[in-house]
Amino acid sequence: EKAHVNVVIIGHVDSGKSTTTGHLVYKCGGVDQRKLEKFEKAAAQMGKSSFKFAWLLDKLRAERERGITIDISLLKFNTQKYSMTIIDAPGHRDFIKNMITGTSQADVALLVVSAAKGEYEAGVSRSGQTREHALLAYTLGVKQIMVCVNKMDLTEPPYSQKRYDEVVRGVKVFLKKIGYDTNAVPFVPISGWTGENMITPTQKMPWYQGWKVRLREGAETGKTLLEVLDSIKPPVRTINKPLRLPLQDVYKIGVGTVPVGKIETGVLKPGMTLMFSPAKLTAEVKSIEMHHQGLDTALPGHNVGFNIKNVSVKNLRRGDVAGNAQHDPPSDVRSFEAQVIILNHPGKIKSGYCPVLDCHTAHVTCRFAELREKLDRRTGKKLADDPQLLQSGDAATVKLVPIKPMCVESFFTYPPLRFAARDLKQTVAVGVIKSVEKEQGSKASQKTQPSK
Numbered sequence: 249e250k251a252h253v254n255v256v257i258i259g260h261v262d263s264g265k266s267t268t269t270g271h272l273v274y275k276c277g278g279v280d281q282r283k284l285e286k287f288e289k290a291a292a293q294m295g296k297s298s299f300k301f302a303w304l305l306d307k308l309r310a311e312r313e314r315g316i317t318i319d320i321s322l323l324k325f326n327t328q329k330y331s332m333t334i335i336d337a338p339g340h341r342d343f344i345k346n347m348i349t350g351t352s353q354a355d356v357a358l359l360v361v362s363a364a365k366g367e368y369e370a371g372v373s374r375s376g377q378t379r380e381h382a383l384l385a386y387t388l389g390v391k392q393i394m395v396c397v398n399k400m401d402l403t404e405p406p407y408s409q410k411r412y413d414e415v416v417r418g419v420k421v422f423l424k425k426i427g428y429d430t431n432a433v434p435f436v437p438i439s440g441w442t443g444e445n446m447i448t449p450t451q452k453m454p455w456y457q458g459w460k461v462r463l464r465e466g467a468e469t470g471k472t473l474l475e476v477l478d479s480i481k482p483p484v485r486t487i488n489k490p491l492r493l494p495l496q497d498v499y500k501i502g503v504g505t506v507p508v509g510k511i512e513t514g515v516l517k518p519g520m521t522l523m524f525s526p527a528k529l530t531a532e533v534k535s536i537e538m539h540h541q542g543l544d545t546a547l548p549g550h551n552v553g554f555n556i557k558n559v560s561v562k563n564l565r566r567g568d569v570a571g572n573a574q575h576d577p578p579s580d581v582r583s584f585e586a587q588v589i590i591l592n593h594p595g596k597i598k599s600g601y602c603p604v605l606d607c608h609t610a611h612v613t614c615r616f617a618e619l620r621e622k623l624d625r626r627t628g629k630k631l632a633d634d635p636q637l638l639q640s641g642d643a644a645t646v647k648l649v650p651i652k653p654m655c656v657e658s659f660f661t662y663p664p665l666r667f668a669a670r671d672l673k674q675t676v677a678v679g680v681i682k683s684v685e686k687e688q689g690s691k692a693s694q695k696t697q698p699s700k
């Protein structure tokens with residue numbers, strides 16, 4: 249079986265995320281041929297002069313949202329080495345909440361940047377989303393990123409090396425500032441629309457020698473996007489940890505209740521008794537499904553749906569976390585200590601500030617109960633105790649208190665669980681949780697430093 253990778257597609261509005269993704273899914277995809285033919289026919293009947301990949305993706309999204317199937321596998325494609333599930337991340341500002349939820353589940357990010365005249369500039373401008381998405385991805389722990397420089401057919405002149413170099417230079421500068429090792433970040437010039445360098449190499453950009461082309465001795469062109477995706481490092485899965493499965497959604501299918509989500513740590517098996525937090529419910533797993541197939545064992549990274557007994561769909565919701573009732577079950581927290589970086593806040597933040605926290609799949613308002621330490625953003629060293637105020641650019645250790653029950657874990661014990669704080673329709677802070685004070689009063693704390 250191929251290793252499983254979750255990839256989040258990020259980038260400015262209209263950079264071509266849907267087109268590029270639709271193209272990959274169409275050519276390498278997890279969609280069966282009959283369905284594709286149906287869509288192609290429908291497109292032709294609607295008088296579309298050509299088959300649009302973005303349109304295909306919309307249709308697939310709609311099918312998924314109708315909730316007939318219990319998993320979210322429709323947006324899936326295969327490279328030679330990996331089975332990739334695409335996590336949707338709409339580029340519109342108001343949808344950034346979804347993007348955070350998506351990113352917090354991703355193993356790798358694919359940043360789509362348009363090279364078309366004016367579009368690259370808009371994307372990296374102050375109001376553009378290119379930087380914000382990349383910064384969020386990094387802070388939420390997605391340390392592998394690849395960049396496709398899209399719409400190369402629209403540069404002036406078309407397929408311009410000069411324009412490509414300009415875009416790569418600009419993107420490298422801000423990726424480096426964010427913290428990415430830009431020597432390890434592949435860049436691929438593509439057209440998601442006409443297909444150059446997506447699946448097959450092109451002669452239209454002979455100047456493109458690609459990323460680590462030495463791996464392909466004698467190659468005349470660089471790696472295609474598909475080859476680059478194939479060359480990512482497989483994600484490290486925390487299989488030996490207790491189970492943590494944040495719920496993405498809960499469906500009622502027939503008489504059953506079917507929660508859906510991605511396993512972050514541990515293993516899920518039929519017959520297991522689960523504990524849900526903060527719902528404080530237990531239930532037995534009847535069956536597990538992924539990509540329409542039954543599973544005996546589901547592992548970290550798997551996006552699964554599972555059938556449970558004797559729990560009504562009303563009692564569970566997105567943001568709940570499932571764990572093994574017999575092995576360090578999840579529990580809600582009274583408070584937690586977090587290391588945060590303030591990104592965008594027009595004024596000063598004082599204790600008592602209440603943004604909404606997006607952590608794994610939960611969205612819960614949390615109070616900045618105490619500002620404990622101000623830190624050096626780069627080194628993490630303490631600059632001052634008990635700061636009165638925090639503002640954009642500051643890093644700090646704070647105590648947070650959720651205003652309603654919420655299950656979170658320390659980043660050190662459960663690295664995939666990261667968070668972002670939102671207010672005023674923007675991301676005001678991002679961070680990792682250092683320790684939690686569980687509802688029963690037991691304090692779980694780790695003194696180690698966050699791994700980079």
Ligand SMILES: Nc1nc2c(ncn2[C@@H]2O[C@H](COP(=O)(O)OP(=O)(O)OP(=O)(O)O)[C@@H](O)[C@H]2O)c(=O)[nH]1
Nearest residue numbers: 261262263264265266267302339398399439440441
């Ligand atoms: N010529 C050309 N057009 C493209 C290319 N990629 C995307 N487009 C067009 O650019 C527009 C935006 O593409 P989308 O794929 O919808 O962009 P998106 O990033 O998913 O947009 P949002 O979901 O709104 O953030 C559409 O009209 C596409 O047909 C490309 O490589 N070449």
